[in-house]
Amino acid sequence: MSAATTRSRTPDRLCAEAVDLARAAAEEAAAPGVVGEHAGLVSEGDRVVTHFFECKELGYRGWRWAVTVARASRAKVVTLDEVVLLPGPDALLAPEWVPWSERLRPGDMGPGDLLPTDAEDLRLEPGWTGEDEPTPNSPVSEDLAELVEAEDAEVTPAAPASLPTVPSRGSIAAVAEELGMRRARVLSRYGLHIAADRWEESFGATTPMAQAAPATCVSCGFLAPIGGSLGQAFGVCANEFSPADGRVVSLSYGCGGHSEAAVMPAPPRPPAPVIDETRVDPFPLRPARDGGSVPDVTDEDAAELGHS
DSSP: OOHHHHHHHSOOHHHHTTHHHHHHHHHHHSOTTOEEEEEEEEEEETTEEEEEEEEOSTTOTTEEEEEEEEEOTTOOOEEEEEEEEEEOTTOOOOOOOOOHHHHOOTTOOOTTOOOOOOTTOTTEEEOOOSOSSOOTTSSSOHHHHHHHHHTTOOOOSSOGGGSSSOOSSOOHHHHHHHTTOOSSEEEOHHHHHHHHHHHHHHSSTTSHHHHTOSSOGGGOTTEEEOOSGGGGTEEEEOOTTSTTTTSEEETTOOOTTOTTTOOOOOOOOOOOOOOOTTOOOOOOSSOOTTSSSSOOOOHHHHHHTTOO
């Protein structure tokens, strides 16, 4: 270890004693009353020392005001170098910045929000571009092309609507449009798998609701089927009383609103009224005098009972 290195690690005496100069500089740079007690010093080099002061400003717990002072060679006067607010070992720091594409979570989008997709998004893959040769992973593949040739079908360079004359037989463009492959990009196998995993986790067989259900959705009349390969494992719930109403549910999911789980008993219906149209029941216009609960007595008898 050289002598210069040894000297740089030993704080300069005059710089170390310049605590009042460092405090005055920190108080001038900071707001009034936020510079606390002296929290130590460190040697930055030959005749260069940094003094630390506690920061009492709200929101900066554990931060310190760092004031660096220096002295020229053979000089007796200590001068100010810089003043800065630095985090200490126990400082409260902001979390590490994360790009928005990694912070976004399902359900964060609101009305009017736009979510751009990356050009190399693994969830998507190119759809049919309109060329005669479809992509290898497209449903309009070589197998379908061989079938077209075997059936003596006609392959046109574009969709039938854009041709001057209507083709007599089907075209690859028409088949691609019917299958929904005319979009610029379609879901890749990876995109299908992560969507299936997400739906299975939310409304799958392992959820508490499905574990307590009397039957699965595959036998429920409220299940609306969906197309494509996902239709083999998922559908849409159409029961307004189900917690999964309007959601994509696994065929192995279930809830208490299953259409065949319980049938409501029919309310008892009263018997049909019996009407005898061959007999006439006489009804008096005035009630009989002896038909009530009070006996029919004369006024004299009533007077003895205290009636007027």
